[in-house]
Amino acid sequence: MLDLNAVSSGYGETQVLHGLSLRAEQGRVLAILGRNGAGKSTTLKTIMGLLPTRDGAIRFDGRAMPTRPFDVVKSGIAYVPETRDIFPSLTVRENLEIAAARFGSKGADWTLDRVVDLFPRLGERMKNGGAELSGGEQQMLAIARGLLMNPRLLILDEPTEGLAPIIVKLIHDKLMDLKRAGLSMVLVEQNFGFATSLADDVVVVSKGQVVWTGSPAAIRADEDVQHRWLGV
Numbered sequence: 240m241l242d243l244n245a246v247s248s249g250y251g252e253t254q255v256l257h258g259l260s261l262r263a264e265q266g267r268v269l270a271i272l273g274r275n276g277a278g279k280s281t282t283l284k285t286i287m288g289l290l291p292t293r294d295g296a297i298r299f300d301g302r303a304m305p306t307r308p309f310d311v312v313k314s315g316i317a318y319v320p321e322t323r324d325i326f327p328s329l330t331v332r333e334n335l336e337i338a339a340a341r342f343g344s345k346g347a348d349w350t351l352d353r354v355v356d357l358f359p360r361l362g363e364r365m366k367n368g369g370a371e372l373s374g375g376e377q378q379m380l381a382i383a384r385g386l387l388m389n390p391r392l393l394i395l396d397e398p399t400e401g402l403a404p405i406i407v408k409l410i411h412d413k414l415m416d417l418k419r420a421g422l423s424m425v426l427v428e429q430n431f432g433f434a435t436s437l438a439d440d441v442v443v444v445s446k447g448q449v450v451w452t453g454s455p456a457a458i459r460a461d462e463d464v465q466h467r468w469l470g471v
């Protein structure tokens with residue numbers, strides 16, 4: 240579904256990805272793991288067109304990925320950034336409506352009602368401003384907004400960062416529901432247990448390259464790999 244072939248990218252003079260290759264398969268969850276600074280977020284930003292691909296190629300469903308972020312989203316990829324990026328001065332409803340109006344389509348699968356069914360808490364907070372939400376509620380809103388873009392692939396950067404264990408479990412269960420419903424996902428996550436229990440496939444990134452590929456069961460069983468590449 241999504242293919243990165245020897246992709247290089249970075250910030251100004253700093254090259255961060257050095258020929259990174261990976262594949263995310265249709266209907267599966269791919270977890271990208273690695274230490275801080277390995278290049279995981281940079282990989283996601285490059286996929287989304289927020290950073291230009293300097294070398295190599297990205298393909299989505301066999302076609303060259305568009306270069307503008309707007310066109311990447313239009314092609315069917317929604318991105319939930321680490322910073323969540325909700326509009327703090329708009330209400331929950333307005334945050335959702337903007338996403339639906341900009342990227343939704345008539346007869347689309349995901350509607351306001353459906354994301355509120357998934358996250359009832361958001362239904363209770365519809366009139367609250369983005370800035371009034373807890374971290375967990377902001378994450379729910381960021382995911383709901385992504386879904387309203389009706390993606391074929393949902394990309395999440397550290398969805399559990401800074402959240403209390405009970406909210407981490409809630410987010411886990413919701414993402415599991417989405418996975419069971421057949422949604423393809425790419426997940427960057429520091430929480431090893433969270434990532435390996437959701438994922439079907441795992442890649443480990445170090446210094447801007449993929450250094451290990453395998454199944455969640457294989458990496459859970461391999462303390463050497465965990466120690467060497469994740470510092471677990």
Ligand SMILES: Nc1ncnc2c1ncn2[C@@H]1O[C@H](COP(=O)(O)OP(=O)(O)OP(=O)(O)O)[C@@H](O)[C@H]1O
Nearest residue numbers: 250253255273274275276277278279280281282429
């Ligand atoms: N805006 C930026 N300008 C310059 N360098 C950056 C920028 N953002 C990240 N970097 C550098 O790129 C490298 C990879 O960062 P990246 O955010 O992709 O790491 P990561 O694997 O996602 O880790 P983390 O969990 O810390 O986010 C790091 O060395 C980082 O300092």
